[in-house]
Amino acid sequence: MDFLQPASWDEALAARAARPGAVPIAGGTDVMVELNFDRRRPEALLDLTRVAELTGWTTEGGKLRIGAGVTYADLTGERGGSGTGDLRGVLPGLAMAARTVGSPQIRNRGTIGGNLGAASPAGDCHPPLLAAGAQIELASVRGARMVDAQDFYTGVKRNALAPDELIAAIWITPPAGPEQFAKIGTRNAMVIAVLAFSLALHPDRGAVGTGIGSAAPTPVRAAEAEQFLAGALAADGLWESRLPLPAAVVTEFAARVSAAARPIDDVRGTAAYRRHALAVLARRTLSWAWQDYCGSGASRNGGSARCG
Numbered sequence: 001m002d003f004l005q006p007a008s009w010d011e012a013l014a015a016r017a018a019r020p021g022a023v024p025i026a027g028g029t030d031v032m033v034e035l036n037f038d039r040r041r042p043e044a045l046l047d048l049t050r051v052a053e054l055t056g057w058t059t060e061g062g063k064l065r066i067g068a069g070v071t072y073a074d075l076t077g078e079r080g081g082s083g084t085g086d087l088r089g090v091l092p093g094l095a096m097a098a099r100t101v102g103s104p105q106i107r108n109r110g111t112i113g114g115n116l117g118a119a120s121p122a123g124d125c126h127p128p129l130l131a132a133g134a135q136i137e138l139a140s141v142r143g144a145r146m147v148d149a150q151d152f153y154t155g156v157k158r159n160a161l162a163p164d165e166l167i168a169a170i171w172i173t174p175p176a177g178p179e180q181f182a183k184i185g186t187r188n189a190m191v192i193a194v195l196a197f198s199l200a201l202h203p204d205r206g207a208v209g210t211g212i213g214s215a216a217p218t219p220v221r222a223a224e225a226e227q228f229l230a231g232a233l234a235a236d237g238l239w240e241s242r243l244p245l246p247a248a249v250v251t252e253f254a255a256r257v258s259a260a261a262r263p264i265d266d267v268r269g270t271a272a273y274r275r276h277a278l279a280v281l282a283r284r285t286l287s288w289a290w291q292d293y294c295g296s297g298a299s300r301n302g303g304s305a306r307c308g
Contacts, residue, residue: 027109068113093128093179126219127198127211153218177201178292225256
């Protein structure tokens with residue numbers, strides 16, 4: 001097995017074009033497990049850890065550009081991050097999700113680009129990226145292109161990358177309203193999600209974003225639930241009044257979120273359990289997010305589910 005170690009982004013793209021069979025590696029938290037268990041034996045590894053262009057984040061035209069090499073620890077602020085500002089306050093949903101990934105050692109090594117590249121249905125960063133309406137910047141020696149997050153996942157552990165492309169960055173317009181993320185696992189740490197759900201409110205455009213993980217062959221949005229909730233909030237003038245959410249609206253939203261899932265029975269949980277749990281998480285995250293939107297200052301752990 002060859003080991004390629006470019007020192008710049010241009011060198012990385014050239015190496016990718018010359019050796020499309022080489023597997024990109026940054027933190028190695030997924031790839032090295034597959035190698036150690038002999039589940040994968042690529043012709044070469046393309047080490048991206050020396051490519052400075054993949055680290056940090058910037059703001060351009062009102063959008064955040066997060067380099068593919070940014071680690072989970074950077075996203076959570078555990079080691080200070082690198083770039084402009086603190087992402088926990090700008091993208092709290094993504095920071096919440098990153099905080100649930102593995103151990104501190106894993107979060108120090110694993111990257112958001114690696115999470116995307118693995119394209120696991122249970123990947124923790126996928127739901128908040130979907131809810132926030134992220135775009136993925138893919139690049140090759142032929143140029144760069146943007147792919148909506150919802151179109152990036154093409155199957156179980158498959159993505160929209162061409163053989164000569166690498167993930168350069170993630171672009172997100174920070175939601176104008178609150179974000180929430182919730183995950184169910186067999187324990188609180190070092191666990192693969194049985195189910196994950198993320199919610200983002202976009203009051204500036206009267207929209208709602210959702211993301212579901214570990215309940216379909218790919219991470220998915222609950223599009224009908226989004227449209228229903230956004231329509232209900234607009235019809236009742238709740239975006240402006242910030243009055244309590246009607247119980248019927250919360251219940252119907254949760255039911256539509258659950259209906260968007262396509263879960264299976266596996267060793268971590270049954271399909272029926274996942275559908276039920278997804279409705280519970282949808283109700284909870286909506287209550288937390290709406291409480292934040294009302295500005296009451298109540299916390300997700302101890303606050304009321306109602307505004308006012």
